[in-house]
Amino acid sequence: MKMKKIISSLAAAAMLLTANAGLTGVEAADDDMRDITTTELVKDMGIGINLGNTFEACPNWYEEDWIAKWSDGTPNDYEKAWGSPIITKEMIEGMAKEGFGVLRIPVAWSNMMEHDGTYTINPDYDARVHEIVDWTIESGMYAIINIHWDGGWVNKFPDDKDESMKRYTRMWEQIADSFKDYSDYLMFESQNEELGWESIWNPWGGTDGKAESYALCNEINQKFVDVVRGSGGNNSKRHLLISGYNTAIDRTCDDMFKMPSDPANRMAVSVHYYSPAGFAILEEDADWGKATPTWGSEQDYASLRSDMATLKSHFTDKGIPVIIGEYGCPTKNKEPESVRRFLSSVCEEAYKNGHCPIMWATPGGHYNRETFKMEDQELRKKLFEIGGKEFSPKQAVPAPVMGDVNSSGTFEVADLVTTQKWLLGSPDAALAEWKNADYDGDGRLDTFDLCLMRKDLLNKQ
Structure with missing residues (x-):
């Protein structure tokens, strides 16, 4: 009383x-936001790895949600849908112990979302992503989260721009608000590879529609910056990753691609590297290309050097750091030594030019999620020598x-x-x-x- x-x-x-x-x-x-440039932050990342085919696992936007239909419809069910085991803290920490300084976490936020037009992100799904980000930062790595392929709904922008922009805006409003108090060890990425639409402009068929498609890409990236900067907390100074046009190097280095206006001037640009496609994408011949089992010719090296130098002159030398958000190749039908040579060479050439290379890795791929180590320890040694970081976990901050x-x-x-x-x-x-x-x-x-x-x-x- x-x-x-x-x-x-x-x-x-x-x-x-x-x-x-x-x-x-x-x-x-903003006690948790250091007074450093985005160039300094990207340099501190070192080299990175993706948590691929995990939190971006999802059905197509036009399909029935088969994951929910054949499971309990929990975040873990989506996490496992494309072959990943349930992610543990040990798996994340293992990546840091192998020398990676940044973990890119692709996310399909539409999973478990109510289809009522509000585009409300499921709180349980959001909480699970928070857990992964927390483990990442506690392990000493930087974390990057994005809106990934997400069922492909971004492809609908040309047909229904208003509704698509509403969805994109609502999703980033929620993501930005949910993570607004995180330190600068968390970076937001505007989108994955989908900003660029062949239904508007066919890159292999002339220039008709090109300006319109680039303008839409630029508008979406600007919306991303505006939403994040206005969301409060540490987001006014958060370092942001801007998705290039289809994240293709040649299209992103086109003068029609524009970096957004940012009052904080804290942005990097994201591109992906899967070239040549015959080695880096195709496991077997397709109607559009022939699969090749080896990589490492003089022409291969020359093309790689040219691509990385182009990025440097177009962005890095102008104060805009570059993150190679994905680079990689399959192992099926590929010569093991060529796989090792390709991955280490792309990493080295990117890093040498001041870019941060983040290797694409999926369940059963280059990083073993059961042993918490790289499958190819010789490759691990080469990558570590290029830009690996000593394991240095952060002190977990109590709630x-x-x-x-x-x-x-x-x-x-x-x-x-x-x-x-x-x-x-x-x-x-x-x-x-x-x-x-x-x-x-x-x-x-x-x-x-x-x-x-x-x-x-x-x-x-």
Whole structure:
């Protein structure tokens, strides 16, 4: 009873504070965002790896959701749909121990989404991605999350631009808000490879529609920047990765591709490298190309050097760092030595030109998710020598205790008293962790937070 009387008296004081129009709150600080350029951040990443065919596993947008139909419809069911085991902290930590400094996490956010036109991301799916990002950062790696292929709905932009832009905007509003308090060890990527539409412009059929297709790509990337920058928290200074036109080097280096306007000037550009397609994509002959089992001719090396130099002159030398978001090749029907030669050569040439190369890896591929090691340890050694990082896990930060402004580890009446005194301007009131009292999440402390603190404390009695 005595405790409730104390809390009640503090509530009366809170009402008095509400009437004092002269009081203002404290704005959120970006304590977790270092004063470094995006070029410096990309350099610190070293070399990277993808968590492929995992959180982007999904049905086509026009298909029945067979994953939900034949399972319990949980995040883990989608995670396993394309052959991945359930991801564990040990798997993520193993990537860091092998020398990778950044993990790209492709995500299909439409999984488990309600089809009611609101494009609301499922909270359980969001929480699972949070868990993976947390493990990544705790392991000492940077994390990149994006909207990946996601069933292919982005291909509908030319036919239904308004609805597609609404969906894209709503999704990035939610993603940005959900991750807004993460440090600069988390980067957002605007999209995967889908920004570029052959239904508007056929790159092999002249220039008709080219300007229109590039303009749409540029508009979507600008929307991404605008949404993230306006989402609060650390997002005003978060480093962003801008998807190139179809992430193709030649198309992204075309003058029609424009980097968005960014008030923070913290952007890198993303391209992918699967060239030559006969080796890097095809496992067997197709109607559009012939599969080749080997790589390493003089012409292969010359083409690789030319592509990386083009990126350097077009972007890096102008202050726009480059991330090779994906590079890789299959192992089926390929000479093992050629696979090793290709992957290490692309990594080395990219890194030498100042780019961050992120290898594409899927279940059963180059990184073994059961042993937590690279399948080819000779390749691992070569990659590490190029730009690998020593394993250096971060200290896991315990979850904050709401209301605990004194950093005691518990929320008690003393925290409420200290917060009230601080709001009254008392010189002996200091808040060690003021964010723990920001109950309404608006990035400032005021009497509304004090009232919510009181209610929370009463509920704990």
